Amino acid sequence: MxxxxxxxxxxxxxxxxxxxxxxxxxxxxxxxxxxxxxxxxxxxxxxxxxxxSELSGRFEELAKAIPAEYIEAAEKVIAMAKMQLGKELADNLYLSLADHIYFTIQRWHSNMLIRNRLLLETRMLYPDEFRAGQDAVKYLDERFKVDLPEDEAAFIALHFVNASMGMQMNETVQITQIVQEVSSVIRNYFHLEFDPDSLDYFRMVTHIKFFAQRIVAGTSLTSDESDMQLYEMVRQKYEQSFACVQRIVSYLEKQYHTAVSGTEQMYLTIHIERVRRSIQEKCKEKLL
Incomplete structure (x- = not known):
């Protein structure tokens, strides 16, 4: 070669x-x-x-944005998981997991780790993936000299579930459909075209996939008082993206008869805002 x-x-x-x-x-x-x-x-x-052709652009952007040691760590974690789970995992996992590991380690150093509200459900519903996630956390702790909580094992386990080739076809189809519908609402609301090679877009779609999985599974991220305080901050700071999320909420309630918690709305707003701003900045650069 x-x-x-x-x-x-x-x-x-x-x-x-x-x-x-x-x-x-x-x-x-x-x-x-x-x-x-x-x-x-x-x-x-x-x-x-x-x-x-689809992966190369994302790998190139990831290689520019994230130090090589985190991509290497993701590769090691995936190799361990494949051995433990005994099944193939989608190639996109190398991108999403490297991105996740990098930001998790950064948040640990900033004392800003996110609590996983699906910890118990993940441990119960996906025991094999959760054990693989626990082994991944042990490896990451040793490699990066950190002390990640058990919540992180559940986050990583969900990445394995999302990348698994063994999902039921009807679930895969429905999840894909929800991702497409939510993406369409965002595109039409802001009258914009996504850059499929953008890392921010990839992050948003990855989050929407997890969100769609929770809809299909009948679970949801619940809200507590601290979440609602952050929810209010996000609602006020990102008014346009929050308004877009309200349209998504109305659509999902009508189409799937599902309620969307304040916490889910908050995370969707943050991801949409990041993509919206990224596209705006690129448009400004083209005009200069």
């Missing part, structure tokens, strides 16, 4: 012997390499051959 583009020392876009683009990962796989150089097959630890 020949290197087409170096994303960082551990990730490259390459061309295989059939002339097809692939994404190769491995520790030091691109160290001292440049476009046109041959890859050492012994250093290739993971090869992505499906949806390469």
């Amino acid at each position: 020949k290197i087409a583009k170096v994303l960082n020392n551990n990730i490259v876009i390459a061309v295989n012997e059939r002339g097809e683009d692939v994404i190769a990962m491995g520790c030091g796989i691109a160290f001292g390499k440049k476009r046109g150089d041959a890859l050492d097959p012994a250093k290739v630890e993971r090869l992505f051959t499906n949806s390469v």
